[in-house]
Amino acid sequence: MFQAVAWVRRGLFHFRAGLSVRMNSTAIDRKGVLANRVAVITGSTEGIGFAIARRLAQDGAHVVISSRKQQNVDRAVAALQGEGLSVTGTVCHVGKAEDRERLVATVLEHYGGLDFLVCNAGVNPLVGSTLKASEEVWDKILSVNVKSPALLLSQLLPHMENRGKTAILGLTRTLSLELAPKGIRVNCLVPGIIKTNFSKVIHQDELYWNNFKRQHQVQRLGQPEDCAGIVSFLCSPDASYITGENIVVGGFSSRL
Numbered sequence: 630m631f632q633a634v635a636w637v638r639r640g641l642f643h644f645r646a647g648l649s650v651r652m653n654s655t656a657i658d659r660k661g662v663l664a665n666r667v668a669v670i671t672g673s674t675e676g677i678g679f680a681i682a683r684r685l686a687q688d689g690a691h692v693v694i695s696s697r698k699q700q701n702v703d704r705a706v707a708a709l710q711g712e713g714l715s716v717t718g719t720v721c722h723v724g725k726a727e728d729r730e731r732l733v734a735t736v737l738e739h740y741g742g743l744d745f746l747v748c749n750a751g752v753n754p755l756v757g758s759t760l761k762a763s764e765e766v767w768d769k770i771l772s773v774n775v776k777s778p779a780l781l782l783s784q785l786l787p788h789m790e791n792r793g794k795t796a797i798l799g800l801t802r803t804l805s806l807e808l809a810p811k812g813i814r815v816n817c818l819v820p821g822i823i824k825t826n827f828s829k830v831i832h833q834d835e836l837y838w839n840n841f842k843r844q845h846q847v848q849r850l851g852q853p854e855d856c857a858g859i860v861s862f863l864c865s866p867d868a869s870y871i872t873g874e875n876i877v878v879g880g881f882s883s884r885l
Contacts (some may be wrong), residue, residue: 645873664689667743667792669736669785671695671723671778672750674705676825678821680853681747681860682786686714690745693736695721723750723777733784742788745864748778753827789813805873814872816863821879823851 668685672678673694686692686709694705695718702718709716717739721732726871736743751774754766762770782804790811805815822828832850841847856878862868863876 635876667744670747674701678749680857684857
């Protein structure tokens, strides 16, 4: 049995943040490697989260997607089910206790437990200097990007332990030590500049992006799919001896 924990790292975007050019993920036939496992993914109706949901479902997992708006959930579920994938979904603003409880109830109703938790939901309320961020901005970032994933994990953990195997995309080395006795691994996926709405303030700034490409010889933006294969790997038995790591998906990422 294997267990794992990891988060998709979120925070303030800086125009000095390094990253980009991604090597294309190799199209290896891994279908079935996650067969009959259950994955819960927050913030998963577009961008990186949606790509992760699709990849885990393609690899055989039953996937529960979620985001703040019902229409986004409905659209994403319909798209993935239209591809013949095992997917359900529910509204969940991770910063709201009642929404987290609804997500837990949905998972238990459909599957009775879960194996993988991918905490992808996050906010980016500021572009610019970290030290100039207001207290309100800091409160929002810490509430949604740090506190909420930890609270969701605490709510789902009993239902993960009961299944004897788990994978969560998590935040800190601290959790990897705390959960190791339970056989749960904790790793952190650190995306560079990925072409999503979350980072469009950077990659749609033509002057900045052109300067960045010239300085770092970057040929392309990262794509959400560049992150999805790493997450599938972290959820698989192949990653059973990996925990407490920050795994950068950043092309050229010397400053991450």
